[in-house]
Amino acid sequence: MKRSTRKSLPILIVATIIAILFLLPLIWMIFTSFKTLSESMASSSILPSAWTLENYVGIFSSVTDAPILRWLFNTAFITAAGTVLVVFVDILAAYSLARLNVPGKKVILGMVFAALAIPGIVTLFPAFYMFKTAGLLDSYVPLILPYTASTMGVFLIYNFLISFPKDLEEAAYIDGASQWQILYHVIFPTIKPVAMTLGVITFLGIYNDFLWPSLVTNSNDMKTITLGIATLIQGANFVNPAKMMASTVIATIPAIIVFLIANKYIVKSVTNTGIK
Amino acid sequence: MYKGASHKIWSVLMVSPFVIFFLLFWLLPLAFGAWISLHNWNISSGNLGFIGIENYKSILTPGTLYYDLFINGLKNTLYFVVISVPPLVLISLALALIIDNLPEKFKPVYRTIFFISYSISVTAVSAIFLWLFNGNGGYVNNVLESIGIISEPINWLGEQPYAWVTILIATVWWTIGFNMMLFINALDEVDGSLYEAADLDGAGAFSKFVSVTWPQIRNVAFFILIMTVIASFNLYGQTRLITAGGPEQSTNSLIMNIQTSVFSMNQLGIGSAMAIIMGFIMMLIIGFQYWISYRNKE
Structure with missing residues (x-):
């Protein structure tokens, strides 16, 4: 058992690097939604230096536009x-x-x-x-x-x-x-x-x-x-990445939750679509 | 069993909702589209008269406006098929092989992570990549500049080949998990005893893949290839939203240009004819792939 874990260490490292690459756009989306407009456009840091909820407040208060x-x-x-x-x-x-x-x-x-x-x-x-x-x-x-x-x-x-x-x-x-x-x-x-x-x-x-x-x-x-x-x-929102990401988070989170709950069925369904 | 009048009535009652919907929303639009394509049909003022195959002629005659529009879209779409299908098939296979070789307890976590972006809609994917790769204040440029790889921002969305690179990265990130899942399921069904035999023969990892794994997943791989070609042919959302067809119409997909002919030029007749030609081209390409695969099997 131990030997097999050690043997699979290189592939675990590769898989982890790829996993981080896959998650980066989502992590960036979430953190950017808490940035101010100026920081969201200028910063190379993934974490906000000052957290703000103004993007979410802005979205929920503009009910006629969005x-x-x-x-x-x-x-x-x-x-x-x-x-x-x-x-x-x-x-x-x-x-x-x-x-x-x-x-x-x-x-x-x-x-x-x-x-x-x-x-x-x-x-x-x-x-x-x-x-x-x-x-x-x-x-x-x-x-x-x-x-x-x-x-x-x-x-x-x-x-x-x-x-x-x-x-x-x-x-x-x-x-x-x-x-x-x-x-x-x-x-x-x-x-x-x-x-x-x-x-x-x-x-x-x-x-x-x-x-x-x-x-x-x-x-x-x-x-x-x-x-x-x-x-x-x-x-x-074309010129405002922070606000854009806040609305994208709101749109995406329910889908991801449904996805995680239905994961089992989705896995099966992908199998069933094909081939047999 | 199942004879007699009452069963006949039941069977008709049960099949009729589907048949009615199918006739109304598939066969009728199909026939109507073919009919429209033979007319000078304006989206707002309606049918302006029967013109036979004139729409098809002008789409296929070099030099006309509609020819340029159709060929521009077809060329861009084919280009995208060519650059996107190999990575979408090969990288998904590589990911599936990685998952397959992970220790059992780690498999579900990594599988879920690689597949999760598939649950996001095309418009949310576009929003994310539009701002990751924006030429003015986009995150990728900010990072590349801060670590000194570039000194001037790259105009990812406004210059080629960067625009295609962005579309390609977004598409791979978004959809590759689906192909990977199909490959994982195929790999799960590979007969394990053959690996042991290969081990006894002293086969390396690569020769095991070629001689044991590949023959058993070939049919699935072919299915994935066809599905991916169809999906890439239907390119629309990413280019509509991330690059808006630019720069200089180089990422206008065929569906975008058909939409232009219908809604910006009001030519429903032309648009319907273009859609039918596009359908024929897709069926030809898919049929050709089937033919190749059957020929290779014999």
Whole structure:
């Protein structure tokens, strides 16, 4: 045991140096948010010489320019609603396609596979124009519903189900269970890992999306936090790194907390996305 | 089992929400986009008439405004694919190998640290790197000047090749953890008994990697390569926010230029045609990669 630790000392040192490099931008972001404007632009020290909360006070008091709590709420609402909707809709569809011999099954599956191969940029601007024509811009509708068109989830769950034995479902069916009971008591527990995977992928995708929300929102109050930060970069905070970093800290900390809690599932989900 | 009318109704009810959403938000925009691309379609005044393949012609005819815009974006995007894919794949593999060789108890900590930046949004990443590398008061310049490596500030965001270097560093820092996780999972599944056999043969670390590890992670590596090419092709947020396409439009990505044609020039028809051509180019490149990989397998 001891020998193996000593043997791995060089690689531990290398890993630690890389880890510090990875963490430096985040550490710099946090400390800079507590610097004064002049220090944030002139100093080469990572720690502030005089700590100040003025950047945070400034952000929370400029609610018309940067309603950052509203942006966080929008993101929480959109990611939660979008993720639940996508996972639910995709489970139902994949179950129906894998188990129930739905009419038109081959056509639907064909479209699911074809859609995976076609890059998203092709539908982006026409979809924007459709929402514009329908008068739905600057509402939650285009910020949530279009994510349901992704076929990745149906693909993942369908593949999972067809490689999974039907014995339990058949037993439940013979025992007189209804379709809903089978779905709830047999299918949901079975597909839980792949559904979690889909949930994590969908959550990260919606949370990180920048171009689409920037097309379909106009008012400050409808922005997501990801889009809001972009607005600050291009606007009021452009010349103020300290204030910029304070808003970035507020935007980033919730995501990092979610990430650390969901770490286990994210690790699994990355495995599940691929390959098998 | 599962016969009869009631099952048919159930199956249709269950699949229809997805099918409706898919038709509305994917197939309809796809078909509509193809239709728009055959028209002189203005984003504010609407459809100004059918013009056949004129949009495609003017995008692909050298010398026209739209040709310059499209080629500028395509050239920059391809350049970014070329400079970003090798580090994103090779460094992530190196990181995964480092993690794989760490003592068991240290693995989760380092894995989390290398992966944590992936949880940050592209706009927050851009905010951080915009100010780390700012030419005027940016932290990197301040540090380099204070330790005497440079005497004049480097104009990281306003001069090449520094602008690409900044975009590249930001992208690697942001996304490399994802590729690394895929490699780590692949390495976990490598058959360990083969290493023992290689040890008995007296194989060194490098020859063990080449003869034992690589054949078993090759498929994953190929998957990662394809995913990375697609991601780099979709370059948008970093160049929009960190360099704003500069200096002299050298970091305008293809998606940025398509957006310009739609929103600054109001040409939705041109923009839709550009997006379709971009989609075709991406599918060609990915198809080519598949072809190469299948050919090598035989």
